[in-house]
Amino acid sequence: xxTKMTELLGIEYPIMLAGMAYVAVPKLVAAVSNAGxxxxxxxxxxxxxxxxxxxxxxxxxxxKPFAVNITLLLPGARENAVVALEEKVPVINYxxxxxxxxxxxxxxxxxxxxxxxxxxxHARRSELDGADFLIVTGHxxxxxxxxxxxxxxxxxxxxxxxxxxxxxxxxxxxxxLAAALALxxxxxxxxxxxxLSQESPTHDDFKxxxxxxxAEDTIYSDRVDGLPxxxxxxxxxxxxxxxxxxxxxxxxxEAREISRMLKVPMxxxxxxxxxxxxxxxxxxxxxxxxxxxxxxxxxxxxxxxLPVGQVTGIINELPTCKEVIDLTVAEAEKVLEEMVAKLxx
Numbered sequence: 631x632x633t634k635m636t637e638l639l640g641i642e643y644p645i646m647l648a649g650m651a652y653v654a655v656p657k658l659v660a661a662v663s664n665a666g667x668x669x670x671x672x673x674x675x676x677x678x679x680x681x682x683x684x685x686x687x688x689x690x691x692x693x694k695p696f697a698v699n700i701t702l703l704l705p706g707a708r709e710n711a712v713v714a715l716e717e718k719v720p721v722i723n724y725x726x727x728x729x730x731x732x733x734x735x736x737x738x739x740x741x742x743x744x745x746x747x748x749x750x751x752h753a754r755r756s757e758l759d760g761a762d763f764l765i766v767t768g769h770x771x772x773x774x775x776x777x778x779x780x781x782x783x784x785x786x787x788x789x790x791x792x793x794x795x796x797x798x799x800x801x802x803x804x805x806x807l808a809a810a811l812a813l814x815x816x817x818x819x820x821x822x823x824x825x826l827s828q829e830s831p832t833h834d835d836f837k838x839x840x841x842x843x844x845a846e847d848t849i850y851s852d853r854v855d856g857l858p859x860x861x862x863x864x865x866x867x868x869x870x871x872x873x874x875x876x877x878x879x880x881x882x883x884e885a886r887e888i889s890r891m892l893k894v895p896m897x898x899x900x901x902x903x904x905x906x907x908x909x910x911x912x913x914x915x916x917x918x919x920x921x922x923x924x925x926x927x928x929x930x931x932x933x934x935x936l937p938v939g940q941v942t943g944i945i946n947e948l949p950t951c952k953e954v955i956d957l958t959v960a961e962a963e964k965v966l967e968e969m970v971a972k973l974x975x
Contacts, residue, residue, distance in 0.1 A: 644817025649699025702727025748776025804961020833929030845943025
């Protein structure tokens with residue numbers, strides 16, 4: 631299956647792994663790339679030295695193209711972006727910030743850059759800055775999707791920009807891939823589907839919760855981690871989505887852990903964060919990050935939170951990444967062939 635996504639990114643199939651914090655680690659990244667898709671590393675949990683080691687670990691596990699996700703709003707993002715550029719990562723994906731400097735630097739060594747957007751002004755800004763692709767994220771997505779559903783957002787985005795787009799939010803199988811192509815995308819990004827795979831590091835207790843969940847069993851709130859986002863409906867996620875204030879003691883404790891993990895002084899973490907977030911937003915981010923680690927790494931169902939898309943309601947098994955991609959492509963080709971046959975009959 632060839633599209634502009636496969637041609638420009640040098641991959642076999644138009645399917646990519648979403649850059650999920652704590653989940654998109656080297657083993658999962660390499661598994662997706664080896665299966666013919668585009669794996670994407672999220673280095674948010676690493677120091678710059680750790681990010682470099684993770685990039686090199688991916689390279690030790692695959693000789694296929696892969697990407698690194700940079701969420702510019704988060705601590706350490708700029709430093710990790712510099713590492714990715716120094717390592718000449720084939721594809722860099724950025725979100726929540728201006729990235730003209732990343733685009734220019736990546737293009738110097740032949741790298742490609744994907745900008746994640748949810749609204750018109752960000753799409754146009756990314757195109758003007760020179761991004762090669764846009765990842766267009768609909769409301770159905772896990773974590774930080776926008777207010778518009780993919781069914782409406784994708785054709786809208788095609789009118790906003792002339793560069794190719796990748797669809798994110800609501801995609802987990804071949805029918806979704808076929809629909810995305812019909813709506814003007816060149817491929818899809820899948821997060822929840824790959825999180826619920828055998829190679830995913832997500833704790834099995836949360837994998838089982840997701841397999842049992844219905845499409846309605848998610849929460850969309852800006853109070854969980856300080857940005858509008860979608861999470862699995864757990865006890866902690868419900869509590870956090872209702873809270874008007876954040877415990878300063880809890881926030882300070884989690885911020886200290888982030889400071890230790892990233893080896894960034896607390897004062898620097900605080901003042902760099904204030905450039906883009908309010909104090910309350912920083913507190914929610916700190917608590918949300920800690921609760922995410924609790925879910926993925928420790929499987930604490932009572933205290934953890936997990937970003938999950940609405941597609942969790944149609945996922946009921948834990949295949950390998952290769953099985954996910956092979957089945958998705960085969961189903962998409964079958965659906966497209968059947969549609970052509972219907973139109974000709």
